Amino acid sequence: MTRQRRSGGPTILEVARAAQVSRQTVSNALNAPDRVRPDTLRHVLAVVDRLGYQPNRMARSLRTRSTRQIGYRLDPDRSGTASVLQDRFLHALTTAAESADYLLLLFSAGRTSDEFTRYADMLRTGSVDGFVLSGIDPGDPRPGWLAERRAPFVCFGTPDPGGSAEDLLTVDVDNVHGGEMAVDHLVERGHRNIAFLGWPPTSGPGEKRMQGWQRAMRRHGLAPDRCVRALDTVSDSTRAALHLLDASPAPTAVVAASDTFAMGCYVAARQRGLDIGRDLAVVGSDDSPTAAVVSPALTSVRQPLDEIGRTVMRLLVGRLQNQPPTDTHVLLEPQLVVRESTGQV
Incomplete structure (x- = not known):
């Protein structure tokens, strides 16, 4: 037979x-x-x-007690912004996870308490092997909460030093250097009156980008005294940019903490009859798809999202396999993408 x-x-x-x-x-x-x-x-x-x-993923999960799944909370939807940073990071993270034979388990949570409930449920039911955190701001309670429960996780972003656990694994972009690169480029183009437009102080990346602007301004012998903060929407950033442009003397250039803030500068400049790139130079941050298609095209500081995704997964897989990390805090360099919005004075 x-x-x-x-x-x-x-x-x-x-x-x-x-x-x-x-x-x-x-x-x-x-x-x-x-x-x-x-x-x-x-x-x-x-x-x-x-x-x-x-x-057979299910059979392997039963045998190894590993789900091969990583939990990731989606940030709340933010209308009125030009940023799709989370979408691009999520794509990079998914690609890196699949290369390591993991899947992402996505979930949403409107409030921090809801997010902790979801974490607790997934830990209790063994739904995931670990977590990736993003959107880290000063005072963020999530790293400490997960560390207390000995849950494996990696942060995209840097929590407060000493605020969580001694063995935190973090991947971040050198946002201070990004702010410095923007100022150095504008000074090279002849600008001396350079303002900064960014988030309130509760934003971790925003504060570092502002620190880079301040540091570079002082290094060039310039006074960092034109800083305006707003919410990261086009409407709020437009109002803040109008406040800068109506000052006397008005800045000839603006370093924006995100491409959304930069779009606010575009709208404000047009309302005041100014041409971007000729009357007002603007540098954004995050190099969103909008930066390349808006007219004139926006100079922006790009984050190495593919490398971030790969590094986050490398650190997390190493932790899941109980391998001692060779590096616990990885700081990656941004790139300045020069386009038409930063003309010569």
């Missing part, structure tokens, strides 16, 4: 036979590659790829 092959893809046993190794070696190659000799690992993975073998 001929045995019928079951429908579907190959089994792990068939992969082992094709590779001429044990079933355990195939399992180790897929789940614990550090236990397999490099040449054997390459051979087994090549056979896995050739046969198109797909591990």
Whole structure:
């Protein structure tokens, strides 16, 4: 009697036979590659790829007590902004997670108390292996809450020093340097009266970008005395930019803490009959898709989101595998993308 092959893809046993190794070696190659000799690992993975073998995620979860899922809270929807930073970071994080054979479990929470309830539910039910936090601002209670419960997590952003746990894992962008790069570029273009438009002091990235503006202004012998704060919406940033432009003397350039603030400068300039790039130079931050398509195109400080996603997952997977981290606080460099909005004086 001929045995019928079951429908579907190959089994792990068939992969082992094709590779001429044990079933355990195939399992180790897929789940614990550090236990397999490099040449054997390459051979087994090549056979896995050739046969198109797909591990049964549910069975592996039961066997290893690992869900291969990472929890991530979506930020509340913010209408009236030009920023799609979360969307781009989420895409980068998803790609990095899939490369490490993890899936993202997304959830929303309107209030902090609701978010803690979701964290507690997922920890109690074992729905995820760990978490990624973003949108870290001064006084953020989430890192401390998760650390107290010994939940694995990595922060995109830097919490208050000493406010949570000694072994925090963080990935951040050097926002201070980003603010400095914006000022250095404007000074190089001949500007001396450079204002700053940003968030209230509760924003961690915003404060660092402002500190970079202040530091560079002083380094160039300029007074950092034109700073206006507003909410990160086009309407609020337009009103704040009008306040700057109606001052005497008005600034010839503005460093904006986000591309949304920069769009407010565009609207305000047009209301005052000024041309962006000729009468008023503007530098944004985050290099949103809007920056490249608005007219004139916006000079903006870009965050290396793909590298951030990869680094966050590398740190988190290492923690999940109980590997001592080689670096606990990774600070990545931003890039200034120069376009038409920063003309010569």
